[in-house]
Amino acid sequence: MTASLKQAAPHEDLPRTPSGIELPVVATAKDHGVDDSLPGEYPFTRGIFPDGFRGRLWTMRQYAGFGSAEDSNERYKFLLKHGQTGLSVALDLPTQCGYDPDDGIARPEVGKVGVSLSNLSEMEILFDGIDLSKISTSFTINGTAAIIYAMYIACADKKGVPRAKLTGTIQNDILKEYVARGTWIFPVRPSMRLIADSILYANDVTPRFNPISIAGAHVRDAGSTAVEEMAYTLANGLAYVDELISRGGDVAKFAKRLSFFFYVHMDFFEEVCKFRAGRRLWARLLQERYGVTDDKALMFRFGVVCGGSSLTAAQPFNNVVRVATETMAAVLGGAQSIFTAAYDEAFQIPTEFAAELALRTQQVVAYESGIANSVDPLGGSHLVEFLTDRMEEEMRRVMDEIDAYGGVTKAIEDGWMQSRIAERALERKKNVDSGKTVVVGVNAFTKSDEGASTGETFQLDPGAAKRVIDKLEAVRARRNNAAVERELDRLAQAAENDRENLMPYLVDCAHAYVTVGEMVERLKRRWGNFQEPIGI
Amino acid sequence: MTGTSEGAVLKGKRILIAKPGLDGHDVGAKVIALALRDAGAEVIYTGLRKTPDYIARIAVDEDVDAVGLSVLSGSHRDLVEQTRASLEAIEAGDIPIFLGGTIPAEDWPELYALGVKRIYTSEMPLGDVIASIAETLK
Numbered sequence: 001m002t003a004s005l006k007q008a009a010p011h012e013d014l015p016r017t018p019s020g021i022e023l024p025v026v027a028t029a030k031d032h033g034v035d036d037s038l039p040g041e042y043p044f045t046r047g048i049f050p051d052g053f054r055g056r057l058w059t060m061r062q063y064a065g066f067g068s069a070e071d072s073n074e075r076y077k078f079l080l081k082h083g084q085t086g087l088s089v090a091l092d093l094p095t096q097c098g099y100d101p102d103d104g105i106a107r108p109e110v111g112k113v114g115v116s117l118s119n120l121s122e123m124e125i126l127f128d129g130i131d132l133s134k135i136s137t138s139f140t141i142n143g144t145a146a147i148i149y150a151m152y153i154a155c156a157d158k159k160g161v162p163r164a165k166l167t168g169t170i171q172n173d174i175l176k177e178y179v180a181r182g183t184w185i186f187p188v189r190p191s192m193r194l195i196a197d198s199i200l201y202a203n204d205v206t207p208r209f210n211p212i213s214i215a216g217a218h219v220r221d222a223g224s225t226a227v228e229e230m231a232y233t234l235a236n237g238l239a240y241v242d243e244l245i246s247r248g249g250d251v252a253k254f255a256k257r258l259s260f261f262f263y264v265h266m267d268f269f270e271e272v273c274k275f276r277a278g279r280r281l282w283a284r285l286l287q288e289r290y291g292v293t294d295d296k297a298l299m300f301r302f303g304v305v306c307g308g309s310s311l312t313a314a315q316p317f318n319n320v321v322r323v324a325t326e327t328m329a330a331v332l333g334g335a336q337s338i339f340t341a342a343y344d345e346a347f348q349i350p351t352e353f354a355a356e357l358a359l360r361t362q363q364v365v366a367y368e369s370g371i372a373n374s375v376d377p378l379g380g381s382h383l384v385e386f387l388t389d390r391m392e393e394e395m396r397r398v399m400d401e402i403d404a405y406g407g408v409t410k411a412i413e414d415g416w417m418q419s420r421i422a423e424r425a426l427e428r429k430k431n432v433d434s435g436k437t438v439v440v441g442v443n444a445f446t447k448s449d450e451g452a453s454t455g456e457t458f459q460l461d462p463g464a465a466k467r468v469i470d471k472l473e474a475v476r477a478r479r480n481n482a483a484v485e486r487e488l489d490r491l492a493q494a495a496e497n498d499r500e501n502l503m504p505y506l507v508d509c510a511h512a513y514v515t516v517g518e519m520v521e522r523l524k525r526r527w528g529n530f531q532e533p534i535g536i
Numbered sequence: 537m538t539g540t541s542e543g544a545v546l547k548g549k550r551i552l553i554a555k556p557g558l559d560g561h562d563v564g565a566k567v568i569a570l571a572l573r574d575a576g577a578e579v580i581y582t583g584l585r586k587t588p589d590y591i592a593r594i595a596v597d598e599d600v601d602a603v604g605l606s607v608l609s610g611s612h613r614d615l616v617e618q619t620r621a622s623l624e625a626i627e628a629g630d631i632p633i634f635l636g637g638t639i640p641a642e643d644w645p646e647l648y649a650l651g652v653k654r655i656y657t658s659e660m661p662l663g664d665v666i667a668s669i670a671e672t673l674k
Contacts, residue, residue, distance in 0.1 A: 093558035093609055097585070105587060108614035109558050182560015182584050222563040314659055347640055349610075422566040429567055433661040442659050534583035 017270040018437075019225040021390050027382035032389050035280075039375040041295075043283040045276050045388065047334040048299040052375030058330075059337035060362050061086040061138060061303070066349050067464035068471075069125035072115040076130060078352065084359060086168075088138040088339060089126070090114030091148070096183040098144050098524075100517030101468045110465035113349075114140075117148065118468070119515045121475050123155040132161045137168035138213075138303075138337075143185040145172035146198040147519050150506035153206065157511070169210040169259060169303075172198060175236040178412045178530065180218040180421060185520060188409055190527040193498060195240065196247045201503035203254055212240065213303065215261040221309045223425030226270050227391055230278040231398035232417065233260060238285065239408045247499075251290045255297035259336075263308045264326040271326070272378060273387035275302070275333030281392050304330045306362075307341020315441030319343035320357065327365045332378050338362055415533030472515070479513040487512045488522050495526045544576030545670040552600040554582040554591040556619060559609035564636055564658055568604060571662045575670070588615065592622035595631055601673055602653075607637040613646065620651050634669060 015023050024031055037043060040050030049055060062084055064075050076087055091114040094106035100118050101110045110116050117123055127137075132155070141148045149170045156166055174191040177184045184191070195212065202211035216233035224232065237258065244254050260278075264271050279300040286292040306326035311319040320343050330338050340358040342350030350358070366372060378384045402411055411417045431437040438444050491505040509519055553569045555562055562584060569579045580598050582591060595603050603623075607615055616635060623629050635647060636656040644655055653672050656665045 093560075097558045099558070105558065105585070108611040108618070109609055112610040177560070180563075182562060183558075222561075312659060313657065347638060422563065422570065425563045426567050426570050429662060433663065532583045534581055 017226075017387070018265070018267050019227040019270060019391070019394065021227075021270075021387065021394065024383075024386065027386045029382060031382055032385035035385070035388075042287075042298060043280040044299060045280040046376035046379045048279070048301060050375070052334070053331070053372035054375070057366055057372065058335055059086045059136065059303075060084055060359060060366075061088045061337045061339050062355060062359055063088040063090050063140065063305070063339050063341075064350075064355065066090065066092075066113075066115060067111040067461055068468050069115055069117065069122045071111075071461065071464060073126050073128055073130075075352075075355075076126075079355070079359070080130070080135070082356060082359060083363065086136045086138060086337065087130070089140065091139065091141055092116045093183070094118075095148070095516055096141060096143060098147075098185045098516060098520030100515050101465065101472055103517060107465065110468055116465075116468045117151070118472055118517065119475055119513050120151050120154050120158075120510050121513060122468075122471070123151045124158060127155060127159075132156050132159060133165040135167075139168070139170045142171050142174050142177045142181070143183045143191075144516055144520060145170045145174075146194045146503065147506055147510070147516050149198055149202070149211070150503065151510040153507050154510035163206050164208070166206045167208045169213050170198070171215060171261065172212040173215045173236065173261075175239060175408060175412060176215050176218055176232070179232070179417045180222040184530045184532075186523065186527045187530050188413060190523075191530075192240075192243045194502065196243050196249070197501045197503050199240075199244060199254055199257070200247060200249055201501055203249075203257060205503075207257075210257055210259045212257075213259045213261040214240065217261050217263040217305055217308065219421060220263045220265070223421050223423075223428050225424065226265065226267070226274045227394040228398055228420075228424070229262060230274055230281075230391070231395040232402075233262070234278065234282055234285065234395065235399050235402050235408050237282070238289070241286075241290065245290075251286070251292055252294045252297045255286060255292060256294075256299075258301075260300060260302035262302060262304050263310075264304050264306045264330045264333075265308070265310045266322060266325065268325065268329050269383060269387055270391070271329040272333045273384060273391050275330075275335070276376075276379075276384070276388045277392040277395060278302075279334070280388070281395055301336050303337035303339070304333075304335045305339045305341060306330055307339075307345055307358075311341060311343070311346040312439060312442050313347045314446065316343050316346065318441050319346065320361065323358065324361050324365065327362050328369070328371060331365060331371055332376075334376065413533065415535055418533065419535065475513055475515075483512045484509075484514050484518070487514055488518060491519065492522050492526065495523055545666065546572060546673070547576035549577045549602070549673055550580070550598060550600045551577050551602050551604060551669075552580045552582065552591070552595050552598060553604045553606065554586055554594075554619075555584045555606055556586055556588055556591055556615040557607060557609060557611050558585055559607055559611070559637075560584055561608040561637075562606070564608070565604075565606035567662070568606070568636060568656075568665065571666055572604075572669070575666045588618035588622040591619055592626055592628060595623065596626055596628050600631065602632045602634060602669070604634040604636060607635070607639070610638070612637065612639055613643060613650070616647055616650050616652055632672065634672075636665075 039046040093109040099106040199211040214237045216229035220229035282300040283298040342354035342358040344354045487509045494500045494505045632653045
């Protein structure tokens, strides 16, 4: 980085970004280095495509799913009819944590935060009437990602859709589950194996499908800063790269199918520069550490959520403005797919009205604002280049701290990263409580009749859980249970050998209508459960 | 983590912060745990994915003055009812329950009727939450 960055004397009163980077009153050419790269050129600071969004707009992908597969199928058809270009499947917690809906711990949660998908027949209902060769589908699934991916392949097989035509994404990022999102199942080691299995299998069998979306979003929403969000995510990304290489994967090949996922929060320039800096840093790291030279393998592709914990339950309609602002930052940062959260997401499953308004928000940005017409229109702005440089520098510093601790796996197993995030969350909360961080409607410009008008409310069908369980019992009664046992035994046998790829066995299980809970149970016998470090 | 404005209003109190059900969002629980500790309380945190029976047993074994449940998955009604029942089953129904998380206002009356002492959401200032817990446990 340039020497001039270090000249400003630290001063408490200087305005800083939320990540703590001091901002100049006016940035000039002296404040940043020179990066002459064009869009589509290494290190991709200005974006991965030479023509930006002219060639193709970002994918508008709204996260939806609740209740039974029938309920969600109806919502998907509604969203597709209104111009959405990709599906994003929200799964309920039992499916995410590997329990069947009739399991005791699962029952209160069936269909609550997403759709229940316990076996292939539910997947068939979920995508009934939807052409899987034309629609890309993103699954927010981690602990059971390999299983849900296997089911998706089995579903395509049943529908006669060639596997090679499948497009979409499974999140499949277990490391951040241990740190922030909590749907882990197995210990870190076997989880990393399952992820490597699914990525290597996907590269061959579904080459247009993204088998992992390495996510900073949840760490960010939990409390970390924009710099930490990117740094932790890239550190996790490198851990997956190392795992894949140790399994014999070719980095120049599998790196083309790694994708990333972030939240966009409210500090506009910091968010834009987070993406510019992260994109450049990832390309540099792959080149420095692994000698990757193929441009396609160096490209940092990412999706975002606009909303999350920046949305408030107080004065909820303000959230529409927040989401619009964040969408502009995502576009100017060069996102490949954008999910705009509904204004009521802070307190309920979005109503259809709110879900439609969220989609309209990004359509207005895309088709009316004109900001997508030239590539990286903020490139060359002194402030933007300054912040891009500084954020990259800070990201490297945080990644060095993780390395110094002993690496990502150790930091997670010890609970070190978890504690850091909890402390950040407390700090963020205290800043809001004290008014140091202004949140309109929460600690400033409040009204006395708060919370009164949130618009309509969404009501989950209380009978959905019972229907899901009834359907599961019917599947268990009509499937070939001898085949179920046979496939589970083959899976268990394959799990004994760490070099064996488990994906073909999981696909066979899915075809035999083995449930998520049954597959997980069988693997737990071999691998055990993750032991959560719970010190605070 | 000491010397915050709340002072030590919870000195001598033992509080269990618990995550029932499958919800993995633990930041709120951890933030509250840290704030309770700052306010002088001894805090026991269960970690994720605990059953109501387990939570009740820990509450009794640790002889706590209160149980704080954190739920963001929308399953608060069932989980509160089950935890209450689990506590009563081991004759600990007198331990007060606090609830935090994403709890829609229209559910509050029913939750109070199920025995929840106080309900807190993420936008309430921590100082207010601590003061309210201290007042209730006085």
